[in-house]
Structures are given as structure tokens and as C-alpha cells.
Amino acid sequence: MHEMRVKVCLVFLGKFGDVAPAGLAEVVLPGDVHTLSDLKQWVARQQPLLGEAMAATRTRLIVNQCIAHDLSQPVADGDEIAFLPPMSGG
Amino acid sequence: MDVRIVSQAFDPQAEIAAFATGREDAGALVSFVGTCRASNSGAAVEELRIDHYPGFTEKEIMRLAEEISRRFNCPDLLVVHRVGAIRPGEAIVLVAALSTHRSDAFEVVRILMDYLKTDAPLWKKETGPGGARWIEPRAEDYARRLQAEEETR
Numbered sequence: 001m002h003e004m005r006v007k008v009c010l011v012f013l014g015k016f017g018d019v020a021p022a023g024l025a026e027v028v029l030p031g032d033v034h035t036l037s038d039l040k041q042w043v044a045r046q047q048p049l050l051g052e053a054m055a056a057t058r059t060r061l062i063v064n065q066c067i068a069h070d071l072s073q074p075v076a077d078g079d080e081i082a083f084l085p086p087m088s089g090g
Numbered sequence: 091m092d093v094r095i096v097s098q099a100f101d102p103q104a105e106i107a108a109f110a111t112g113r114e115d116a117g118a119l120v121s122f123v124g125t126c127r128a129s130n131s132g133a134a135v136e137e138l139r140i141d142h143y144p145g146f147t148e149k150e151i152m153r154l155a156e157e158i159s160r161r162f163n164c165p166d167l168l169v170v171h172r173v174g175a176i177r178p179g180e181a182i183v184l185v186a187a188l189s190t191h192r193s194d195a196f197e198v199v200r201i202l203m204d205y206l207k208t209d210a211p212l213w214k215k216e217t218g219p220g221g222a223r224w225i226e227p228r229a230e231d232y233a234r235r236l237q238a239e240e241e242t243r
């Protein structure tokens with residue numbers, strides 16, 4: 001079966017931005033990445049430093065500017081997905 | 091309700107004056123200004139850098155401000171948060187509230203600050219002679235946030 005080509009924009013904030021390679025800003029995902037959980041694991045494989053940074057802290061995912069509460073949410077073509085480490089405002 | 095993210099230095103006193111001008115209906119004005127310190131935990135700070143996620147950061151701070159202002163009957167809130175490179179002595183955040191009586195304005199400013207520390211999509215990085223490090227909320231910040239949540243319930 002012909003797989004749909006899923007292209008997404010990835011945004012890495014705070015400390016994740018320090019270790020995210022520029023090549024991950026806009027990516028065409030392999031056919032086995034269907035959900036946010038798959039995406040997180042795929043990103044960690046692309047850049048082990050990023051994988052370590054995400055594993056060491058709480059990571060929140062934001063899809064098209066809305067907080068993702070469930071990592072089984074599917075990833076769709078054209079999505080903008082942001083990876084957020086713990087916040088520190090004020 | 092006025093929430094703004096700014097990338098240049100701002101004058102908190104001018105912002106507060108503009109916010110309160112002509113508001114004879116309000117009997118109380120409370121404001122808090124957080125500034126960049128020259129040292130943190132004994133280490134010198136040369137520069138503070140705050141990252142944000144354009145669009146989402148504004149939206150989330152607006153959501154928090156609206157939620158808290160509703161609970162405290164304090165509809166007029168001003169939030170100005172700086173992003174980008176900040177020097178010691180410069181203002182980082184201004185929260186101001188207008189209300190009929192003082193107690194609502196005091197509470198709303200304190201509780202919104204407690205929320206901003208842990209829930210505003212902003213990330214702080216401090217640079218000093220020893221290099222740069224990302225700042226995460228302290229246990230104390232999470233504890234205050236939890237207490238604030240209980241108080242607004």
C-alpha cells in the first residue's frame with residue numbers, strides 16, 4: 001500500500017533548542033511514525049543528546065498551538081509540533 | 091485585560107500610569123515588577139535570556155490571567171513579560187491589577203505571579219563568568235503554585 005507522505009514542523013524550546021539539530025525543523029516522517037509517542041521516540045533516535053535531554057525532564061508536546069494530553073494522538077501532515085521542557089517564567 | 095510579550099526594555103512605571111489613567115471607578119491598584127538580579131545563588135549573572143514560543147506563550151498567559159481574574163472579581167489586569175536578552179537591573183515582568191477594593195487586587199497579583207513561575211511558556215537561561223545554564227522552577231515555586239491552585243478552587 002502506498003503510504004501517505006507526512007511532513008511536519010518541529011519546534012524545540014528552551015534547553016531542547018540547544019541540542020536540536022537545524023535539520024529537524026521541517027521533516028518528512030518515516031512510514032512507521034503514526035502517533036506523538038512514535039514521533040518522540042523517532043526524534044530521540046535522530047539526536048541522542050535530545051533524547052537524553054527529554055528523558056531527563058518532563059517534556060510537554062504542543063500540536064498546532066494546543067497542549068497534547070495524550071501521546072497516542074495521531075500526527076498529521078502539516079502539523080506544527082513543539083517540544084517543551086519545564087517552564088520558568090516570572 | 092492586556093497581555094503583552096515584549097523583546098525590548100520597558101518602563102514599568104509608564105506602563106502602570108497608562109493602565110490606571112482615568113480609572114476613577116477603581117479604588118485599588120496593585121502592581122508587581124520582577125527584575126533581573128546581578129547574582130543568583132551566589133553566582134554572578136551577566137545576562138538573562140528568555141525564550142518563548144510565539145503565539146502559544148501569549149495565548150497561555152492570557153488564559154491564566156482570564157481564569158484568575160474571574161475568580162477574584164478583578165477584571166482589569168495588565169501583564170507585560172520581557173523576552174530575549176535582559177541585563178541585570180532591567181524589568182522582566184510586570185503584573186498590575188485594578189479593583190474596587192484592595193484585597194482582590196493584592197490576591198490576583200500574587201496568585202498570577204505564582205502561576206507564571208511554573209505555567210507560563212517561557213524558558214530562562216542565565217549567563218555568567220562560569221558559562222550558561224537553563225533555570226527550572228524551584229521546589230518552592232511548585233509548592234506556591236499548588237497552594238495558589240488550592241486558594242482559587
